Amino acid sequence: MSILEKAKNLFGKSKHTEAAKPSTPAAEKPISIEGSLKLSLLQDRKDIAGLCKVLYHIKLKSELPEGFEGFSAEILDDKDTVLGSAHMDHRLDDEQRWFAINTHNLENDSHTIRCRVLFNGQPQFEDSLKITISNVGELANRVSDSLKSYDSPTVISQDCNSTLFNFQDQSLTPWFDRDDAKAHLENKAANNSFVKEHQQKLSEFLDNGFMVLEGWLDDDFIDKLNSDIDDAVAKKVQGYEVGSSQRIMGLHSSHKHINHLWKYPKVLEMLSHIFEDEARPCQTLTYVFGSQQSYHQDTVHLTPFPAGYMCGVWVALEDIQVGSGELRVLKGSHRLPRIYRETVDCPQVINNQWDEFAKTVDLKWQDMIADQRFEEMPYLAKKGDILIWHENLMHGGSLRENMEQSRRSIVSHYFAKGALGFYDSSGIPAILQ
Numbered sequence: 001m002s003i004l005e006k007a008k009n010l011f012g013k014s015k016h017t018e019a020a021k022p023s024t025p026a027a028e029k030p031i032s033i034e035g036s037l038k039l040s041l042l043q044d045r046k047d048i049a050g051l052c053k054v055l056y057h058i059k060l061k062s063e064l065p066e067g068f069e070g071f072s073a074e075i076l077d078d079k080d081t082v083l084g085s086a087h088m089d090h091r092l093d094d095e096q097r098w099f100a101i102n103t104h105n106l107e108n109d110s111h112t113i114r115c116r117v118l119f120n121g122q123p124q125f126e127d128s129l130k131i132t133i134s135n136v137g138e139l140a141n142r143v144s145d146s147l148k149s150y151d152s153p154t155v156i157s158q159d160c161n162s163t164l165f166n167f168q169d170q171s172l173t174p175w176f177d178r179d180d181a182k183a184h185l186e187n188k189a190a191n192n193s194f195v196k197e198h199q200q201k202l203s204e205f206l207d208n209g210f211m212v213l214e215g216w217l218d219d220d221f222i223d224k225l226n227s228d229i230d231d232a233v234a235k236k237v238q239g240y241e242v243g244s245s246q247r248i249m250g251l252h253s254s255h256k257h258i259n260h261l262w263k264y265p266k267v268l269e270m271l272s273h274i275f276e277d278e279a280r281p282c283q284t285l286t287y288v289f290g291s292q293q294s295y296h297q298d299t300v301h302l303t304p305f306p307a308g309y310m311c312g313v314w315v316a317l318e319d320i321q322v323g324s325g326e327l328r329v330l331k332g333s334h335r336l337p338r339i340y341r342e343t344v345d346c347p348q349v350i351n352n353q354w355d356e357f358a359k360t361v362d363l364k365w366q367d368m369i370a371d372q373r374f375e376e377m378p379y380l381a382k383k384g385d386i387l388i389w390h391e392n393l394m395h396g397g398s399l400r401e402n403m404e405q406s407r408r409s410i411v412s413h414y415f416a417k418g419a420l421g422f423y424d425s426s427g428i429p430a431i432l433q
């Protein structure tokens with residue numbers, strides 16, 4: 001039997017568990033295994049806030065002996081006290097080998113993350129790394145309080161979903177989702193918290209679930225962004241085929257102008273007015289042609305806790321033409337109920353298998369808008385215009401009637417600094433800048 005088959009036989013999938021699996025009695029016979037375990041983070045180890053996603057990689061040089069019991073993940077303080085742990089039943093062939101530290105449950109201090117491979121109740125090899133946690137600000141404090149009183153797990157593995165956090169906690173509702181949002185906005189304006197243009201845009205955001213910022217990018221910068229895209233297209237990044245509706249993910253990591261856009265100060269400032277906290281960029285999606293995505297809320301894909309603390313930012317890199325598969329939004333639909341996997345009993349999306357998701361979440365969305373009570377706005381943006389949408393706004397791409405017509409645009413998503421972010425659909429923690 002191969003290493004993988006043995007491991008598969010030993011373990012199926014299991015839910016996260018807060019306490020480490022109790023040790024079985026000491027190994028009857030010594031095991032000798034040659035291999036290594038390596039932890040890595042995709043973010044800086046300093047000033048970690050929210051969920052900290054930890055990847056672990058195992059390499060075995062020998063056959064897997066009997067007695068493999070999975071992995072343990074732990075977080076320790078500077079006195080080596082274990083503050084949280086989880087047992088992971090990941091098989092050795094699982095692609096998604098990660099766990100996450102829910103740092104809001106911990107002090108702002110230095111901590112050690114440790115992971116071990118277990119055989120017959122004994123760790124065989126391990127790796128550890130140090131991080132410094134820093135959840136600061138009023139929102140971060142309130143989130144910490146909510147997580148602690150809800151007993152949210154400190155170490156999360158395999159499935160990060162909405163049931164782990166108290167989404168019913170009304171005290172965490174952001175100002176823009178509260179009944180007194182208009183009064184709050186006027187109050188802030190009276191206190192000179194922002195300029196008139198910002199007040200007007202924020203008012204649109206409250207009413208419609210999005211705001212449009214006309215001409216915010218100049219032609220010179222857009223030319224540079226387009227040359228970044230030309231480069232990615234020429235290199236066929238992620239197998240990109242010219243003319244397809246495919247999106248190219250994460251070009252901010254490889255292309256400097258897109259990286260600059262991702263952290264564009266004027267956009268971050270506007271987002272900070274929405275969040276009443278700093279904004280943390282999460283990802284970028286680059287489209288050369290229209291996406292043709294059906295109407296959806298981002299809530300289940302880019303999930304903030306508390307609800308509301310995520311926005312999408314859509315940037316037009318050319319004048320958008322009718323028939324190009326223009327972005328469309330349903331005005332006011334951000335007030336619809338939020339749909340999570342748990343709401344409609346949808347299983348975790350694993351290995352890009354979206355069939356069950358389509359039959360549950362997607363169906364529910366299409367049901368919710370079937371009565372056409374929301375006004376549809378096809379967004380014929382001009383080059384350099386930016387649209388910011390509310391996490392729960394229904395949006396999508398129109399059908400491409402003219403398949404030759406490009407529709408260059410970049411979407412970035414941002415979370416509030418004090419919030420935490422994950423992808424409820426696939427159960428994965430988000431990596432925030």
Ligand SMILES: O=C(O)CCC(=O)C(=O)O
Nearest residue numbers: 285291292327396397411
């Ligand atoms: O640009 C589009 O057509 C839709 C993009 C979108 O919905 C998204 O990225 O969430």
